[in-house]
Amino acid sequence: MIDMTRPEREPGAISKTVADRLKRRHAAERRFRLYGIGAIAAAMAILLTLFVTIVGSAYTAFVQTHVKLEVFFDPRKIDPEGTNSAEAIRGGDFGGIVKASLRNRFPEATGRRxxxxxxxxxxxGAAFDLRTMVLENPDLIGATRDLWLVAGDDVDMLVKGKMPRDVPETDRRLNDRQIAWVDALSADGDVEMRFNTRFFTAGDSREPELAGILGAAVGSFYTMLVTLVLAFPLGVATAVYLEEFAPKNRWTAVIEININNLAAVPSIVFGLLGLAVFLNVAGLPRSAPVVGGMVLALMTLPTIIIASRAALKAVPPSIREAALGMGASRIQTTFHHVAPLAMPGILSGTIIGMAQALGETAPLLMIGMVAFIVDIPGGPFDAATVLPVQVFLWADSPERAFTERTSAAIVVLLFFLVIMNAGAVLLRKKFERRW
Amino acid sequence: MTGQTAAAATEVVASPEEIREVKATAREVGVFYGETNALRNVNLDIRKNEVTALIGPSGCGKSTFLRCFNRMNDTIDGCRVVGGIMLDGDEILAPNVDVVHLRARVGMVFQKPNPFPKSIFDNVAYGPRIHGLASSRAELEEIVDSSLKRTGLWDEVKDRLHAPGTSLSGGQQQRLCIARAIAVQPEVILMDEPCSALDPIATARIEELIDEIRQHYTIVIVTHSMQQAARVSQQTAFFHLGDLVEKGDTEHIFTAPRDERTQSYITGRIG
Incomplete structure (x- = not known):
């Protein structure tokens, strides 16, 4: 039935109605675009603030205050027996040499305190540096040299302007005399900022000026390696099986729901699982990257599986039909055609999962990767910590100088994340094909 | 053009019935999607070196029937095929039939051109490669060359065999798919509306090609275009709502249909 009650309109009247509405439609579109631009601007502003804050407080950690002192390599302190052996040098009292140099420079300090x-x-740490120098060049014994020595963390903070001078003496970590000494050194040009190589070559330390990120970075590397080796093949194989081979029945539906649920499980639960199974039952070493990697692999698996399945689903069915219609077996169809086309998606999913794992802290606390470890791990079975846990440890330390190092560690962590994401983009570009 | 084909069809009909050798026989074929019975009791003989057209309105089961010949319905979850299809005396619907082998014997061309996102050469060489039909690179090149020549694509692509197959035009892509299908020397080629995504010129080119290659192959084609069925086929089967309503020589179906539904469809009253 045609509705005859609708009034007849003048020709052109409809066009006018449409035109009137058109204004509102365009306005809505403009508004929506503005919202979008506003959202992006807000996100960028927040991101920029984050970067500026972190980098702003981190950059000072990349330089370190050094002081110049005249150092006399006193043979009586280094090698009292005169054997000139490396063993004797190792046992030398280099701390005493540094102290003697300081006393020499400021003879007015007489009391014990x-x-x-x-x-x-x-x-x-200056004493260790001297020892290394002498071990490399034993001829230094008995010589006098002007050397730049690493300043203590409080002096470092004072020189970097992070310790207020105008507060009462008791509220400062350095007293008035110490400040006067530093100022005297500074006036003679014997205080200098030098690039903080130690930050990139040392492990953790209780002394902020001696603490470095390398131990945590190497720990992260081994942990990520174990995670990748376990999670990538397992995840991709699971995704390929579920997507390309498994019958769609109740069992696979249950498995799918469980995988999706696993992706939502809080990461600390995986840490507890690792503690209970890998450490207590399997007896694997505590604090080791191999266990950390296994725990993070469990955590990353659902991400990789879900991303890979989505990538496989996105491959047009016509490609599968073409291959099957040619008489390719299912495994040939999958590995000759479907998997290569899904590869960019699979790889991005994997890298996103890995980036998540790189930044994960909570589950690693459960398996002892939060321990204070000075040595740089030599393999996945050595005790180690990882970058985010190092950030956590330093953020928790009372020394003022650890604040900037925390930020510096965050910068290093972010740097690796940016590298990984850039890698994901590059791989995408490289493997992307059109159909 | 229709006149020419009709003349050719008349010739075929004029020849004695006995010499028309049967390539495949469908007996009591039915297909179920879950509980839905999409196709019922189809009996049809496919004759060798002829083109059999399957026509009918959308959803009538003609594509479903076509996909029984290379067991492509196996890839659809919940799809069940009953009855029997004999291909040169071999039962192909039996569960112990190796579908990989079957699909080497029965090639398929799909509705939408679907070349692999690989080079033109690799597209055609894929079938011979997986089935191990060429023992040397030279032999493989020979197969690719002859397949491309047979589909008339050779002159258009000989200078860019390593360009991606997807860079060709739609009509060229579909001919590439046909070249890919004939590269493994199948006995039967199934075509599921091969021209529905193509313009009239590309369609005419494909139709010519079908007529040429039927000398060597047996072709079953699903089409929505009755003109196309009339132009290219020697035998036509009309499907309606899951039933094979009428089958026979193309000329008879289009000039003197026995069933009222066929009459309505070819004159455009149902569809």
Missing amino acids: DKRHLYDIVST
């Missing part, structure tokens, strides 16, 4: 305060100007 004064001397102790004086010694705080130079880091305890």
Whole structure:
């Protein structure tokens, strides 16, 4: 039935109605675009703030205050017996040499307490540096050299302007005399900022000026390696089987629901599972990247499976039909045609999962990767920590100088994440094909 | 053009019935999608070196029937085929039949051109490669060359065999798919509306090609275009709502249909 009650309109009247509405439709579209631009601007602003804050407080950690002192390599302290053997040199009292240099420079420090305060100007790490120098070049024994030594963390903070000078003495980590000494050194041009190589070559330390990120970075590397080796083949194989081979029945539906649920399980639960199964039942070493990698692999698996299945689903069925119609077996269809086309998606999913795992902290706390470890791990079975846990540990440390190092560690972590994501984009570009 | 084909068809009909050798025989074929009975009791003989057209309105089961010949219905979950199809005396619907082998004997061309996102050469060489039909690179090149020549694509692509197959035009892509199908020397080629995504010129080119290659192959084609069925086929089967309503020589079906539904369909009253 045609509705005859609708009034007849003048020719052109409809066009006018449409035109009137058109204005509102265009306005809605413009508004929506504005919202979009606003959302992007807000996101960019937040991101920029984050970067500026972190980098702003991190960049000072990449330089370190050094002080110049005249160092006399006293044979009586280094090698009292005069054997000149490496063993004897290793046992030498290099701390005493540094202290003697300081006393030499500031003879006015006489009392016990004064001397102790004086010694705080130079880091305890300076003695190790001297020892390394002498071990490399034993001819130094008996010589006198002007050397740049690592300053203590409080002096570093003072020089970087992060320790206020105008507060009462008791509220400062350095007293007035120590500040006067530093100022005296500074006035003679004997205080200098130098690139903080140690930050990139050392493991963790209780002394902020000696602490480095390399131990955590290497720990992260081994952990990620184990995660990748376990999660990638398992995840992709699972996805390929479920998507291309498995019959669609109740069992596969149950498995699919479980995988999706696993992706939503809080990561600390995986840590507890790792603690219970890998450490307590399997007896694997505590704090080791191999266990961390296994735990993170469990956590990453659902991400990789879901991303890979989505990538496989996105391959047009016509490609499968073409291959099957040619008499390709299912495995040939999958590996000659479907998997290569899904590869960009699979790889991006994997890298996103890995990036997530790289930033994961909670499950690693459960399996002991939060321990204070000075040595740089030599393999996946050595005790280690990882970058985000290092951030956590330093953020938790009371020394003021750890604040900037925390930020610096975050910068390093973000750097690796950016590298990984850039890798994902590149792989995508490389493997992407049109059909 | 229709006149020419009709003349050719008359010749075929004029020849004695006995010499028309049967290539495949469908007996009591039925297809179920879950509980839905999409196709019922189809009996049809496919004759060798002829083109059999399956026509009918959308959803009538003609594509479903076509896909029984190379067991492509196996790939659809919940799809069940009953009855029997004999191909040169071999039962192909039996569960122990190796579908990989069957699909080497029965090639297929799909509705939408679907070349692999690989080079033109690799597209055609894929079938011979997986079935191990060429023992040397030279032999493989020979197969690719002759397949492309037979589909008339050779002159158009000989200078860019390593360009992606997807860079060709729609009509060329479909001919590439036909070249890919005939590269493994199948006995039967199934075509599921091969021209529905093509313009009239490309369609005419494909129709010519079908007529040429039927000398060597047996072809079953599903088409929505009755003109196409009339132009290219020697035998036509009309499907309606899952039943094979009428089958016979193309000329008879289009000039003197026995069933009222066929009459209505070919004159455009149902569809």
